[in-house]
């Protein structure tokens with residue numbers, strides 16, 4: 001049976017379903033993710049675009065351009081409660097990320113890579129045996 005996981009925003013207006021395996025799953029400590037989440041880091045779980053279905057609700061989009069790479073990131077959020085649910089980025093065509101914290105059950109995620117550790121909060125303690133990258137994989141910069 002194909003793996004299926006569901007999730008949604010805080011207020012329950014937006015719901016989604018993902019099928020199959022994620023193409024990449026990272027914990028991101030960049031300043032953009034810190035600011036957009038208001039937190040220490042973001043959990044970005046990417047899937048092939050066709051494996052992500054918005055099953056309920058309509059999302060609003062905010063396009064941001066990276067100060068460093070100048071490429072776009074399109075954040076999609078619930079217009080009612082503001083939760084960032086999903087996004088696409090110029091450097092990963094054909095993929096769509098979901099915000100790891102919006103999964104109904106986030107415990108199946110295997111997060112083996114932390115990126116942009118150079119801007120991690122000073123109290124951050126990284127788990128053993130994860131890959132740590134000061135910025136990101138060079139091919140995505």
Ligand SMILES: [Zn+2]
Pocket residue numbers: 009010011012013014078079080081082083
């Ligand atoms: Zn909502």
Ligand SMILES: [Zn+2]
Pocket residue numbers: 028029030031032033034042116
């Ligand atoms: Zn980030």
